[in-house]
Amino acid sequence: MEPFNIKIGYGAKEVTLTILPIGDHQYKVIYYAAVLGGLKYDRDCWEAIPIENLEAGDLPFYQHNVDSGNVNVILNEATVDEIGEEIEHLFSAEEDL
Amino acid sequence: MIFPQMTEKKVLKVGLDSAAPFPMHSDYNSGNFEGFEVDLLSAITDHLGLKIEYQVSLWSTILEQLFKGELDLICSAVTITPSRRHILEFTNPYLHFRLCAVINQEDQLKGINDFKNKTIGIREATEAERYVHANFPGNNMVHAETNKDLYRKLQTGKIDLLIDDSPIAGGFLQKNKKLKVGMYLPGTDSQYAIAMKKGDIQLKEQFDEVLTLLKENGVYQTIYKKWFNDIQF
Numbered sequence: 141m142e143p144f145n146i147k148i149g150y151g152a153k154e155v156t157l158t159i160l161p162i163g164d165h166q167y168k169v170i171y172y173a174a175v176l177g178g179l180k181y182d183r184d185c186w187e188a189i190p191i192e193n194l195e196a197g198d199l200p201f202y203q204h205n206v207d208s209g210n211v212n213v214i215l216n217e218a219t220v221d222e223i224g225e226e227i228e229h230l231f232s233a234e235e236d237l
Numbered sequence: 238m239i240f241p242q243m244t245e246k247k248v249l250k251v252g253l254d255s256a257a258p259f260p261m262h263s264d265y266n267s268g269n270f271e272g273f274e275v276d277l278l279s280a281i282t283d284h285l286g287l288k289i290e291y292q293v294s295l296w297s298t299i300l301e302q303l304f305k306g307e308l309d310l311i312c313s314a315v316t317i318t319p320s321r322r323h324i325l326e327f328t329n330p331y332l333h334f335r336l337c338a339v340i341n342q343e344d345q346l347k348g349i350n351d352f353k354n355k356t357i358g359i360r361e362a363t364e365a366e367r368y369v370h371a372n373f374p375g376n377n378m379v380h381a382e383t384n385k386d387l388y389r390k391l392q393t394g395k396i397d398l399l400i401d402d403s404p405i406a407g408g409f410l411q412k413n414k415k416l417k418v419g420m421y422l423p424g425t426d427s428q429y430a431i432a433m434k435k436g437d438i439q440l441k442e443q444f445d446e447v448l449t450l451l452k453e454n455g456v457y458q459t460i461y462k463k464w465f466n467d468i469q470f
Contacts, residue, residue, distance in 0.1 A: 158323060173303065197322065198363065
């Protein structure tokens with residue numbers, strides 16, 4: 141499956157994330173060309189994949205720099221749920237997840 | 238009255254990996270900055286009437302800088318991959334290669350089965366890392382931030398073998414006769430290309446046209462022979 145982009149609200153801002161399917165209902169979340177984290181769809185809910193269980197692969201891990209001006213996106217439960225909902229919006233059939 | 242030339246060349250900000258992937262390019266701050274990509278980029282930009290301003294960055298942040306437009310392009314042994322292609326623009330490839338396994342001279346690798354129980358060294362966030370995780374998930378892996386560090390680990394026996402892009406391995410082996418390529422890895426055909434900001438189609442098309450021209454007029458082949466005459470891919 142090809143990577144795709146989603147937009148989510150984060151605080152007062154909107155951020156664009158790239159979602160990279162990695163198989164078995166698991167996805168990497170790419171932010172500013174780096175791996176921010178991952179999430180998986182398991183037992184009807186979305187869960188974060190701990191960063192130590194992810195390999196960066198051909199992209200580096202995201203390291204937030206306070207001087208960068210980037211929104212400091214943290215994959216907490218609410219954000220993971222929002223990303224999951226956006227992914228679900230993009231797939232009409234449950235078997236695609 | 239003769240007026241001085243008023244038109245100034247456009248300056249391209251070009252990103253380089255701080256862990257120089259020689260012979261693609263050497264360390265920019267070494268006082269002897271050279272390499273295949275240096276000559277190739279110079280030929281392309283000369284043709285287009287562009288100036289180059291190099292900026293050295295860590296691999297961990299260089300893609301972000303390009304993504305945000307702080308760099309115009311990266312010409313630093315960037316392999317085209319599907320996920321990178323989704324977030325960046327790539328020119329047509331300028332070098333085809335494979336991944337290879339580098340071992341000590343006294344060791345042997347007859348095939349993939351010989352990788353069993355071996356400690357494998359890889360550089361972080363590279364195609365080699367993705368390959369090893371996908372194909373040898375059960376092996377002990379040692380990650381290094383730079384190639385220099387990775388090759389040192391092999392020489393000091395901290396790893397049994399390392400996986401690297403064959404042109405870069407060739408460059409290291411030219412200087413170190415105690416190491417050799419054990420085997421080229423099947424199914425790892427890869428390409429380097431110049432990475433640009435997503436959507437920078439105009440610059441990509443200009444570069445693609447000149448790359449084609451340099452291959453037609455023999456300039457590319459001259460640069461290739463200069464740097465890869467003694468290196469096998």
